[in-house]
Amino acid sequence: xxxxxxxxxxxxxxxxxxxxxxxxxxxxxxxxxxxxxxxxxxxxxxxxxxxxxxxxxxxxxxxxxxxxxxxxxxxxxxxxxxxxxxxxxxxxxxxxxxxxxxxxxxxxxxxxxxxxxxxxxxxxxxxxxxxxxxxxxxxxxxxxxxxxxxxxxxxxxxxxxxxxxxxxxxxxxxxxxxxxxxxxxxxxxxxxxxxxxxxxxxxxxxxxxxxxxxxxxxxxxxxxxxxxxxxxxxxxxxxxxxxxxxxxxxxxxxxxxxxxxxxxxxxxxxxxxxxxxxxxxxxxxxxxxxxxxxxxxxxxxxxxxxxxxxxxxxxxxxxxxxxxxxxxxxxxxxxxxxxxxxxxxxxxxxxxxxxx
Ligand SMILES: C[S@@+](CC[C@H](N)C(=O)[O-])C[C@H]1O[C@@H](n2cnc3c(N)ncnc32)[C@H](O)[C@@H]1O
Ligand SMILES: O=c1cc(-c2ccc(O)cc2)oc2c(O)c(O)ccc12
Numbered sequence: 001x002x003x004x005x006x007x008x009x010x011x012x013x014x015x016x017x018x019x020x021x022x023x024x025x026x027x028x029x030x031x032x033x034x035x036x037x038x039x040x041x042x043x044x045x046x047x048x049x050x051x052x053x054x055x056x057x058x059x060x061x062x063x064x065x066x067x068x069x070x071x072x073x074x075x076x077x078x079x080x081x082x083x084x085x086x087x088x089x090x091x092x093x094x095x096x097x098x099x100x101x102x103x104x105x106x107x108x109x110x111x112x113x114x115x116x117x118x119x120x121x122x123x124x125x126x127x128x129x130x131x132x133x134x135x136x137x138x139x140x141x142x143x144x145x146x147x148x149x150x151x152x153x154x155x156x157x158x159x160x161x162x163x164x165x166x167x168x169x170x171x172x173x174x175x176x177x178x179x180x181x182x183x184x185x186x187x188x189x190x191x192x193x194x195x196x197x198x199x200x201x202x203x204x205x206x207x208x209x210x211x212x213x214x215x216x217x218x219x220x221x222x223x224x225x226x227x228x229x230x231x232x233x234x235x236x237x238x239x240x241x242x243x244x245x246x247x248x249x250x251x252x253x254x255x256x257x258x259x260x261x262x263x264x265x266x267x268x269x270x271x272x273x274x275x276x277x278x279x280x281x282x283x284x285x286x287x288x289x290x291x292x293x294x295x296x297x298x299x300x301x302x303x304x305x306x307x308x309x310x311x312x313x314x315x316x317x318x319x320x321x322x323x324x325x326x327x328x329x330x331x332x333x334x335x336x337x338x339x340x341x342x343x344x345x346x347x348x349x350x351x352x353x354x355x356x
Pocket of ligand 2: 115119151169172257258260261262313314317318320
């Protein structure tokens, strides 16, 4: 083989390996789901130190014939960074927790397992089998094409998945708020008299804000099936309604993970109304957005890829989109706002303050 053929063969096989990886990516997701169903992170956590394969087999109480299957599952999950591998007693290999699997431990403040299991539920995953045909189909979202109803109507009609979705959002909030409310971004809420958490889900973020800032009257606005029968507090109230119809007046309007579920037309409608509301309040007030900002030039490649995955999810489930800073800026100026400030939060999200 000459040098050109050698290079050609190398590229061919690299391309094939890349396609194999993309093709089998769902096996990584399903292995993660399996680890959660088996409670492997909890077992390692209760064990108190790294666990050997034989100890894991016995803790799981599975057939010894499944030992090699478990070894292979753990090998993949170690390779993808979900668990790590160390040596115990000088030579025996044992599995330990990483930053990712620590988030899978149940009953810890930041448990991410409900989020993983709801977004790997067949109702989310199976729709993607039709992605190709959806591109050639109608204007409906992929969700509507597959399930016959819009995303939020599906949640209304399926209380089980609705509850799991809301719990997933609440766990997302728990991870985020330890930084947003209590630490670096505290000044964002200081001095406010009232706040409406628009599409605030079960109010997990507003509850934390209302406890940290007793002087702020917090109101959570969400759809009736989301806010029914939730416990209120002195400075925490719930309103069942549609954000396109009515949002009560306030000093600040908080939108966490709302705009990424909206296209530009609907996003603009909501923002224009907030701009008018702030104007009629003597220009007192601001919009606070917690959402994704894509910054492909400056952030790590893997983080951008995760944001692109979210973008696909939003586009096909709800006609939404993840936005770059210039896309956000256009939305704000089209809605009549004069300036904004973006504070990146560790991980996926940014905090955006928008002023009249
Ligand atoms: C992705 S969730 C975010 C929940 C919450 N902000 C959080 O981050 O945890 C979007 C929320 O918007 C609510 N929502 C969707 N359409 C709405 C509408 N037209 N009016 C009010 N709330 C709506 C949903 O019920 C859901 O709770
Ligand atoms: O289908 C979704 C999923 C999300 C979502 C997933 C995971 C997270 O940690 C946060 C959000 O958000 C959605 C959304 O905001 C929307 O309007 C429609 C669909 C989805």
